[in-house]
Amino acid sequence: MRCPTSGAAILLVLCACASRAPGKAERAIMTRVKRVTVGGRSDRNPFPPTAQNVEQGRRDFSHYCVACHGLDGQGTGVPFAEGMSPPIPSLASPEVQRFSDGQLRWIVENGIFPSGMPASRGVLNEDEMWRIVLFLRHLPAAGSLGEPPMYAGAAAPCPPGARESGR
Numbered sequence: 001m002r003c004p005t006s007g008a009a010i011l012l013v014l015c016a017c018a019s020r021a022p023g024k025a026e027r028a029i030m031t032r033v034k035r036v037t038v039g040g041r042s043d044r045n046p047f048p049p050t051a052q053n054v055e056q057g058r059r060d061f062s063h064y065c066v067a068c069h070g071l072d073g074q075g076t077g078v079p080f081a082e083g084m085s086p087p088i089p090s091l092a093s094p095e096v097q098r099f100s101d102g103q104l105r106w107i108v109e110n111g112i113f114p115s116g117m118p119a120s121r122g123v124l125n126e127d128e129m130w131r132i133v134l135f136l137r138h139l140p141a142a143g144s145l146g147e148p149p150m151y152a153g154a155a156a157p158c159p160p161g162a163r164e165s166g167r
Helices: 006-016 024-037 051-064 101-110 126-137
Strands: none
Touching (some): 101 126
16 A cells, blocks of 8 residues: 655655755854864874874875875865765865864764764774874875876766766
8 A cells, every 4th residue: 555645755855855065154053063072182193293104194094085085185086075065174174174183083083973074993093093183284285196096087076976886
């Protein structure tokens, strides 16, 4: 037996799930909430910011973070970065750079809900997370590293997961 309102219910669900960019007020509130809820404020990076450690952090970053943040941490060449809701931030932005090193490591480890930032706990080890933080503090100029190989030469932007599913 089919419910006569099932089509309307599906339409309602799809409309309720529409994605939109956050407004100015929503962004300001979420920025303040993150400042309070993100742990690790007083944790100190055990790695000194040497050229070797920053370069290793870039390599660690390139194994895990480039699909969403680009090679330069600023979204260069990531076709869906601006289309996400909320948009994937430039890691060079003042909003991101205001976090302490410990908070950045905490974010890498635990992710940020409700954004698309996943937790890396169990994927990256402590040393990799701390070196990534060093790289985040020494990001290159936007666009200077090119675009991630997985997106190079893409004819048109595609949503996350579309390539894997064959769409």
